[in-house]
Amino acid sequence: MTVHNIRHGDASDGGADSVGGRLSRVDGPAKITGAAKYAVEQQLEGLAYAVLVESTIASGKVRSIDTAEAQAAPGVLKVLTPDTIISLRTAADWFGTPPPDLPYCPLARDITFSGQHVAAIVAETFEQAVAAAALVKVSYDETPSIVDLNDAKAGDGIPIDAMTKEWGDAHAAFASAPVRICAAYNTPREYQAPMEPHGLIAHWEGDKLTVWEPSQWLDGMARTYAEWFGVPFENVRLVSPYIGGGFGSKALALTHGAVAASAAKMLGRPVRLVMTRPQTFTGYGGRAATRQTVTIGADADGIIQSIVHRGINETSMGGMWVEPLGSVTSIMYATPNFSSKQNVVRVNSVVPGAMRAPGENPSAFGIESAIDELAYEVGVDPLEIRLRNYAEQDPEAKKAWSTRQLREAFAAGAERFGWARRTPEPRAMRDGNQLIGWGVAAGTYPVRRAYGEAIVRILADGSVEVESSSIDMGQGTYTILAQTAAETVGVPADNVVVKLGDSRFPRAGVAGGSRLAGVMTGAVHKAATSALDQLVGLAISDPRSPFHTLQANTLVVANGRISSPRGDGPDLSIAELLSSVGRDRIEATGDTMPANSTAEDRYKNYTTIAMALPHTEGDYSRHSWCAHFIEVRVDEDFGTVRVSRVVSALDSGRLYNPKLAESQWKGGIIMGIGQALLEEGIVDRRHGRIVNNNLADYLVPTNADIPDIEVISVGIPDLHASVLGGKGVGELGIVGVAPAIANAVFHATGKRIRDLPITLEKLI
Ligand code: MCN
Ligand code: MOS
Known part of the structure; x- marks a missing residue:
């Protein structure tokens, strides 16, 4: 848990030790030498192993669970079902909204998605638990399910009024606009897929619980465990010194944690539960699939008169996840008339959740694709059209930006990329049988404080x-x-x-x-x-x-x-x-x-997250900003797309450590390349199972997919954003990458792909 510093700042940089210096990661040596102990690597006396049994249907009821054979299997200590597991209390959500005074059972009888935990085995060894779990026989009464947003039964869903943003008269202004763009943009279910799967060790000593679990939020998760088990907050200790990535998926105590901690309490022994890779795809929900319609009315010079935006995201049958799809749409460009509304659709899925830039990421795919379409429609360079519609203040909050170095980002990125050498027409740049396309898109993320x-x-x-x-x-x-x-x-x-x-x-x-x-x-x-x-x-x-x-x-x-x-x-x-x-x-x-x-x-x-300050609190609107310039090469015969060059200029205010911020930005950009070209959760339409629930079939980018990425910092200290002048870094980089790639693909091929990922069958 203790990280000892070893001097390894850049020799060229005398100030590595100070804020703003390029000090290398002080936890690096521990991670590289294996000295870093991850949550489930703790060695505890008397450790027992839990393995989950999950539903194989997406909708219906558990009729019966036959545990006789599992019970008799070697090494089995307990078979947990809804009938045998101890009863917990419902915990508050992350806003801290007081929960209903109801019991909570982490094992389900009523099935609302495939992969829901229905039983668990606890055994002396992991192997014995795995073997016994295979002997549990669950029978179901299956009912029809809505597998995803594409399901004919999905419908338009429930309006989320709190998401509505309107000013001016967007419909009238659109009707009278000389140039009109209207298009639908879709993003699929995507997954965080951190290297380290979800898992934990839970250990009770009297009414005190220690949980070793990878966590993005120790105090929030400790509260949930305390509320589930009805013990004081102080009685729960969460330990999470090293984490193998989270990307949003490890901020909450999840059902499997309740199962493991219940098992530990029932047995009076520490219990370890680690999800298999496939289980991680339903253990936490990934990014919701989204549908957006973006309508832009503009004059002949491409000056925007109206934006009408409608968004839909999927949520689960029992839970609520709203992916704020109007978040970038409402602030990126100046427009006198605006309307954005959003619905959610219930599908038989685990509740989707936070994944790197929830909201901003799919939102940018819509608006940053649509403005590119407008640019071609009016015959204006895609970079120039963004400058013509530059928002000098927050168009929604009508407040000054605390800092917005987006113009500087466009200028620095364009210069470094060589944007001026771009041939305007699609299909006009090539290298042999490779069509070359250059695309640009902007991104933003609010400063949450x-x-x-x-x-x-x-x-x-x-x-x-x-x-x-x-x-x-x-x-x-x-x-x-x-x-x-x-x-x-x-x-x-x-x-x-x-x-x-x-x-x-x-x-x-x-x-x-x-x-x-x-x-x-x-x-x-x-x-x-x-x-x-x-x-x-x-x-x-x-x-x-x-x-x-x-x-x-x-x-x-x-x-x-x-x-x-x-x-x-x-x-x-x-x-x-x-x-x-x-x-x-x-x-x-x-x-x-x-x-x-x-x-x-x-x-x-x-x-809870209830006390976070709104980014528009006081006189200013606070956001980080970026501009991505991306080159793709599309094989004319095969339709394969390769990203061959990325130059991004980003404004995260003052950087506490440029070496790390650059690495964060690049990580976000790489994830954006995956989103644009590879990532898509595919659901089996009969049983609602995620078919590609592993890292062989759910494709994330590898080194071979990633070109040189150049990132340029254009930020200036922003003291409205934070004490030391920094704005957010971790999520910014991913926002705008997918539309920049889609825009580059259009420039290369003349084909506008509005459904992610951009796979070859959509291009040929
Ligand atoms: N930083 C900086 N200057 C700033 C702000 C940040 O140098 N002005 C650098 C620092 O190294 C800091 C890092 O960027 O530690 C991230 O800072 P910040 O933007 O405040 O983000 P958080 O520390 O809150 O980290 C969470 C963020 C989110 S929300 C996701 S999702 C995400 C991300 O970070 N998941 C990640 N980056 C990740 N990086 C890794 N390796 N793994 C994940 O799961
Ligand atoms: Mo990041 S998705 O806010 O953990």
Whole structure:
């Protein structure tokens, strides 16, 4: 859990230790050497193994479960069914809405999707549990199901009024517009597919529960476990020091967690449950499939008069997921008239959920494809049309942007890509039998803000320790918090140890919505500032301090040493100073909560998402922005598409660590290439099963699919966004990639593909 720094900043960059420096990941060596212990690798005395049995139908009822043979199988400790598992309480959702006072059973009798957990085996070994699970015989009364959005029975669904956004008279303005574009854009179900599958070890000691589980949100998940089992929040400890990716799928306590923790309680032994790769496809829902219609009315110069947008996303029979499809549509371009509405359709699926830029990602596919269509319709360059319709303020909130370096992003990206050399007509650029296409699209993601808490300790040996229950799933939290503490206190980053991933540490909200870096650098900065103030205060005022006689107002701490600003007087290491005043540590807790916050406010902030500040709070509208310039090569005979060049310019405000931010952006872009060309969950139309529920058939990009990607930072510090001036990074990169590729494919081939992914059968 402890991450020791090894110096490995770029030699070329003297400031690697400071915020803004290119310090390499401080958790890198632990991960590469195998020293990093992931959740389910804990070795516990008496560990038992749980394996899930899942429904093979998508809709109906469990008629009976025959467990006799499984029960008698070697090593079996318990067979859990809805009849034998202990009863839990319903937990609040992530907004903290008080739940109905109803029992909760994580094993289902009423089946609403294929892959629902109906039983579980707990055995002495994993192999015994797997063998016994195969002996459980479940019979069903099957009823007709709606397998996905394409199902004829799916219909138009339920209107979500809260999603409606309207100004002006969009329909009238469209009717009178000289140029009109109207098209439908579809995205399929996609999956997070993190390398590390979902899984956990649950361990009860009396009424105290410890859960080792990969988690994007320790405090939120701890709350859910506490509510399920009716124990105080403080009794649940979540431990998650290392996580093999989440992409949105690991922010909530899920049904399988309830099964494992119930089994552990019933047996009085720690229980480990790890999902198989196929189970992860129904263990958490992936990104909802979406349908959008985008209608643009414009004048002959391509100046937009009206946008009418209608969106539909799928949700489950019992749960509610709204993928906000109007989120980019309503802010990217200036328009005097606008209307956006959204429905959700219930299908027999696990409830879909958050996947990297939920909402913004499919939303951008609609509007950024549609504006490209408008560009060809009026004969204006696709980059030029975006500039003509540039939104100088937030068209929806009617507020100034806190910062919007999108024009700069277009300029920098176009320059580096060589956009000016583009031939305007489709099918006009080629290399042998490869048609070459150049496409552009913009992207954006809102700045979500909440509050965080951290402890910073200056220890007797002069080292600094940071603790927070926030997490690092690969995005770089350990590293940027080490840099923040190092710079603020005035020590080398080597001398900082960052401890994350334990809910016993000071609390933190969700690592989702690209908010954690801004929140936690703010909290650590505050805690470190107050630890430094204490240190300097002691040095000045403690009669035992060598600085006492100086009668200085302030002292300077740099490089782990403390001295007077004028250079007269003593020059001591922090360790020497602490020893002179007889202290073994200085400790400060810092949080970014408003000063008058109550204990209840804090609990609510850290365990729900209800307290996040709206991005349009106050006078400004806060977002990060990007522009992607992409080259594709389409084989004229085979219809295969290769992305051959990507240049993206991005505005995430100030970067805490450019090396890591660039890596995050590239990761998002790579995921966007997968979304554009490969990824699609395919459902069996008879039983509603996900057919390609593995990484051989659910295609994600490999190295061979990825060209050189160049990313350019065009951000400037945005102090309306966060304490240190950064905006979100983690999700921004994916937004706009799929439409940039679709636009490039149109430029290459003259074929407009409005359904993702862009596979060869759609092109030939
Ligand atoms: N950063 C920076 N400068 C900024 C903001 C961020 O240098 N102004 C860098 C830092 O290294 C920081 C990282 O970018 O650790 C991400 O910061 P932020 O944008 O605040 O996002 P979060 O820390 O909240 O991380 C969550 C975000 C989301 S929501 C998804 S989804 C996602 C993502 O991060 N999933 C990921 N990136 C991922 N990266 C990996 N490796 N694995 C995942 O599952
Ligand atoms: Mo990210 S989808 O908000 O975890």
